[in-house]
Amino acid sequence: MNIEGPKPCPREERDVDMKASTSNEGFCDTDAIDPGAARRLRWKIDLRVYPILFVVYGLSFLDRINISNARIQGLTEELELYGNRYNVALFVYFIPYILLEVPSNMIIKRVRPSWYLSGLMFGWGVVNMSMGFVKTYAELVVLRFLLGTLEAGVLPGIIYLTSMYYKRHDFQVRMSSFFCSVVVAGAFGGLLAYAIADLDGQRNIRAWRWIFIIEGAATAFTALVAVFLIVDWPSQARFLTNEEKSLLSRILAQDNGDKARMDTLNKQAYRLIFSDWKIWLGSLIYLGVGVTGYSLVFFLPTILFEFGWKARDAQVHSIPIYAVTAVAMIVVGWLSDRCKHRYGFIMLGCILATVGFGLLLGQEGLSRDAKYGALFITSVGGYIGPPMALAWLSNNVSGHWKRAFASSIQVTVGNIIGVVASNIFLDREAPKYPTGYGVGLGFIWLGGIAATALFVGLLIENRKRDAGERDFRLHQPPEEVRNMGDDHPSFRFTL
Numbered sequence: 001m002n003i004e005g006p007k008p009c010p011r012e013e014r015d016v017d018m019k020a021s022t023s024n025e026g027f028c029d030t031d032a033i034d035p036g037a038a039r040r041l042r043w044k045i046d047l048r049v050y051p052i053l054f055v056v057y058g059l060s061f062l063d064r065i066n067i068s069n070a071r072i073q074g075l076t077e078e079l080e081l082y083g084n085r086y087n088v089a090l091f092v093y094f095i096p097y098i099l100l101e102v103p104s105n106m107i108i109k110r111v112r113p114s115w116y117l118s119g120l121m122f123g124w125g126v127v128n129m130s131m132g133f134v135k136t137y138a139e140l141v142v143l144r145f146l147l148g149t150l151e152a153g154v155l156p157g158i159i160y161l162t163s164m165y166y167k168r169h170d171f172q173v174r175m176s177s178f179f180c181s182v183v184v185a186g187a188f189g190g191l192l193a194y195a196i197a198d199l200d201g202q203r204n205i206r207a208w209r210w211i212f213i214i215e216g217a218a219t220a221f222t223a224l225v226a227v228f229l230i231v232d233w234p235s236q237a238r239f240l241t242n243e244e245k246s247l248l249s250r251i252l253a254q255d256n257g258d259k260a261r262m263d264t265l266n267k268q269a270y271r272l273i274f275s276d277w278k279i280w281l282g283s284l285i286y287l288g289v290g291v292t293g294y295s296l297v298f299f300l301p302t303i304l305f306e307f308g309w310k311a312r313d314a315q316v317h318s319i320p321i322y323a324v325t326a327v328a329m330i331v332v333g334w335l336s337d338r339c340k341h342r343y344g345f346i347m348l349g350c351i352l353a354t355v356g357f358g359l360l361l362g363q364e365g366l367s368r369d370a371k372y373g374a375l376f377i378t379s380v381g382g383y384i385g386p387p388m389a390l391a392w393l394s395n396n397v398s399g400h401w402k403r404a405f406a407s408s409i410q411v412t413v414g415n416i417i418g419v420v421a422s423n424i425f426l427d428r429e430a431p432k433y434p435t436g437y438g439v440g441l442g443f444i445w446l447g448g449i450a451a452t453a454l455f456v457g458l459l460i461e462n463r464k465r466d467a468g469e470r471d472f473r474l475h476q477p478p479e480e481v482r483n484m485g486d487d488h489p490s491f492r493f494t495l
Contacts (some may be wrong), residue, residue: 060124125216
């Protein structure tokens with residue numbers, strides 16, 4: 001029986017309007033949340049938040065990787081992408097992509113996400129379309145650099161935005177489902193490239209050029225619609241009533257604890273952000289487990305081509321790999337949320353990827369079907385890890401500014417792997433690609449070791465907080481206590 005009486009209504013960590021009335025003005029009982037109302041609100045948010053973001057990031061990834069489809073449709077010969085030129089065209093994208101992710105999240109915090117993300121989307125669509133008209137290798141490299149500049153803020157911005165709408169253990173299955181946009185983009189890219197091959201020579205334009213033109217134009221057009229569909233911060237969300245905003249505020253405060261806030265970006269906040277070992281280990285996890293996904297989307301058509309399929313058949317044979325991977329990602333994400341656990345599922349991905357890479361490294365004597373099967377195992381193992389790493393870190397940081405910096409730092413560090421993945425599949429090593437598969441295997445276990453370190457560290461920290469060994473932090477000045485985010489002793493970490 002609750003005899004404490006009404007509790008002060010939690011201040012909104014997530015920028016939610018708190019104007020809904022309560023029986024005692026300024027007070028509400030955070031325990032008295034109607035499960036039915038919470039479930040209906042969650043479904044409403046699901047249907048409004050993720051569908052358009054799924055499309056946005058799917059098109060972002062498609063426009064990033066369609067160069068791999070163009071490569072086997074005539075791009076290499078026409079622009080003379082021999083030697084390491086193709087690899088350079090891949091990794092130059094990541095230079096601005098890596099450098100601009102933290103500044104981008106500092107911008108999106110201060111503006112409407114719908115305007116910001118749709119504006120970026122229109123820009124990169126135009127750039128991608130322009131790649132269909134390049135005449136030289138140098139022009140291609142410049143446009144790839146611009147593409148990375150415009151896409152830099154998309155993923156960290158989406159992670160930051162969506163994390164403001166969900167409880168921690170409702171987030172993983174949604175993040176995994178959202179990340180399926182990556183594999184859907186890969187599958188759709190292969191299917192579209194297969195269809196576009198029939199346009200080769202139409203209006204004197206080669207098939208590889210049509211790939212860039214058609215996909216870039218589709219992105220730019222979608223951006224004009226997306227500005228009306230992408231949600232803004234909860235306090236700005238026009239699809240929520242004031243009562244629903246208040247309910248969302250109470251649900252999130254109950255999940256995270258209203259005391260673990262970071263609403264002011266000052267010297268103390270910077271110190272807590274950049275000295276947080278969780279952010280750096282979480283970034284290392286994403287760096288390690290991300291190599292498989294990047295290397296496959298950039299080189300899967302080429303790998304399948306080397307297996308002996310013709311160019312169009314190679315495009316088609318990539319689709320089942322992506323389809324199976326997408327199903328596996330959703331299932332594992334759902335299980336992770338049900339178990340309220342992340343670490344074990346990341347390690348499952350490491351083990352599966354190890355089996356797949358092992359078969360590919362020892363492919364001598366294996367049939368084409370066996371090697372094809374190994375790609376399924378590698379893809380599933382490699383793709384279930386990245387969304388898990390993103391959600392795990394997001395679960396374990398609290399406060400507006402802490403989340404903004406954590407997600408952008410993680411994606412910044414993690415996307416260094418794009419530079420690595422762009423350069424490990426070497427033409428001279430075809431068709432066995434020992435460097436590509438070997439480096440992929442090594443990085444997977446770099447992520448696995450970092451995940452183990454984070455798991456142990458969080459376990460120890462939770463036990464210290466349970467024992468009151470972090471309560472000394474409450475003796476700091478009140479303004480510092482109110483702005484320490486997840487350093488607050490009341491916060492508990494997700495394992």
